[in-house]
Amino acid sequence: MDSPYFLMALLTIIVICVIFLLRHQRTIIAKTGFICWISLSIYFIIDYIVIQTTTAPYNFLAQPMSDLGVTTCGTDTYVLSSLEICSPYHLLMNWTFTFTGIAIFVGALFLHQFWPDRRETTIATIFLFIFGLSYTIAGIFPADVNFLWHTIPSIPGMIVQVPALILIGLSIRKEMPKLSIWTFICALITTSALILMSLQPFVDFFGLLQRILYGSVYLWMVITAIALWRKKD
Template sequence: MDLPYFFMVLLTIIVICVTFLLRHQRTINAKIGFICWISLSVYFIIDYIVIQTTTVPYNFLGQPMSDLGVTTCGNNTYELSSLFSSDICSPYHLLMNWTFTLTGLVIFVGTIFLHQFWPDNRKTRMAAIFLVIFGLSYTMAGIFPADVNFLGHTLPSIPGMIVQIPALILIGLSIRKEMPRLSIWTFICTLITTSALILMSLQPFVDIFGFLQRILYGSVYLWMVITAIALWPLYHKVHQM
């Protein structure tokens, strides 16, 4: 394993350990959680920068997001790549893979630290588990680029494309009385990410797989950003009492 990817693994282990050690420090955790989820707003800025640096044309609509993290240039650099593209070359692949890794970690940390704002019941605990899987699957995609370890990249990514749906449904149901507007927003994002997943599974839409994949993940990122902003006043209200 190359040194940068070793550091990704090391950072992931440290973040997971520290997060669980600090999970009961509610005041500082809330601030960290807000920052983590709001920071997801920069993901597609980096995505755009990396796309602009590719040395062969990158099809934003058709090619998977993973292509930007492929470490080698050429044709058929990983299994199934021929379904989406004939050529890949992303000089900033390391930046993209660090972005994948850090994106998953901030989702993970935000999920654990902001759980305090949801009703404490089985639904929200299950939702937290699903979102933890969602985040860590993204981290694994950065640690294992598709051309280096296709199974290590792909297998964790599969649940990460699905688990956000039951997570958002459970949260939406749990907060529909206490936070009706946020509940509606949650169900809207659930509908968007679910629709994207369904369309991705249909062969005629393979030409826009990359676009649908960005909607699939981006709708959840947007939900997290807006949700963190919406919960922030609640934090200040509680701590002013």
């Protein structure tokens, strides 16, 4: 493993350890959780920058986000890809994948205190932790470096957000009805994108659908963090 990717893995482990140490510092972890989820708003800015720097044609409507993190240039750079890929800013993209995943699971754990104390919300938080961790692993292991380690952890990360949002939406529908409706809307969007992605190759918009799949959850997290922060104050 090259040193940048070793640092990504080390950072992830350190963050998980720090989460355990800070678990009782409710004020500190609340502000940290808010900032983590709100910071997800910059993900697609970086995505756009990396796309603009590719030296091989990149079709964001059709190509997966992972192609931007491929470390080598050429065709057949990894299993299931026959397109020409060349992303000079692949390291920036993989760091972004890593930090995005960390921001997701840190926010999920630190903001859990704002949900009703029920088994459903605990399960939802676990699902969101898995959602974030899978994204981090995708950055640590680019598709052309280790396709299995890149792909297998990503599979649950494409699904678990659906039950997570549904469980949270159901749990807060009395205490926070407006936020509950917002949660169900985002759950519907990400579910629709997931279903349409499963229709490949009949629907040739995998890249766009993948961005909607994740982006709808990012948007939910950004707006939810702002709403919870305002409610707290």
